[in-house]
Amino acid sequence: MNASDLQSFVLPVAGAVVAGGLIGVEREWRGQAAGFRTHILVSLASALLMLAAMSQADWAFRALPGENIVTDPTRMAHGVLTGIGFLCAGVIFRTGFSIHGLTTAASLWITAAIGLLFGAGLFALGVVGTVMTGLILLVLRLVSVRLPARTLTDVEVRWRRDGASPEAEVEAALKAVDPAPRHDRFELIDNGATVRRSWRIKARDEAELKALAARLCALPGVTAYELDPRDD
Structure with missing residues (x-):
């Protein structure tokens, strides 16, 4: 790995960490089990796995003679989003009629998606996703508090x-x-x-x-x- 490769990895990783931290702060403030560190780790892991999938040419394996290997990074994205479902299930629980933890599970799921975007180099889309997620969790929370709900x-x-x-x-x-x-x-x-x-x-x-x-x-x-x- 040379200096150019290191620079191309630092920006996606840094973006994923910041995005996960910004989303996790709101959940931490709300006192949820999956908070600041959990969201950072989910976003970081997603970005690292996506970066690995995007860099399969550097993997330490040898193709068979005469074989042409075609990589498909979207398979990694599918695997990450499927696997994150098990983590999301851990924060959802039922008490009587009420289901708790759905918002935290959704925030973990979208944090994984944002990490994948940074890992794939789609920085603008990742930033937009982070901002919109923050607005949904913070601003809409304030709106819902003011609504005449029961x-x-x-x-x-x-x-x-x-x-x-x-x-x-x-x-x-x-x-x-x-x-x-x-x-x-x-x-x-x-x-x-x-x-x-x-x-x-x-x-x-x-x-x-x-x-x-x-x-x-x-x-x-x-x-x-x-x-x-x-x-x-």
């Missing part, structure tokens, strides 16, 4: 089976927040001694959730409850 929340309530069931009072408390709560699980735990029910509701703001928590806490039959707002 927060999806998983509610789990427990009560003793051997006492009076507070289920009617619990549903009344839920309907005070959401007139049409959706039912989820109905389970017996602790060797059948405790009933665990869960619902999915839509709340306007944190104040409604605090009021719901206070009302559930005041119910004599309730032994435990959990409110889990959905946030990607």
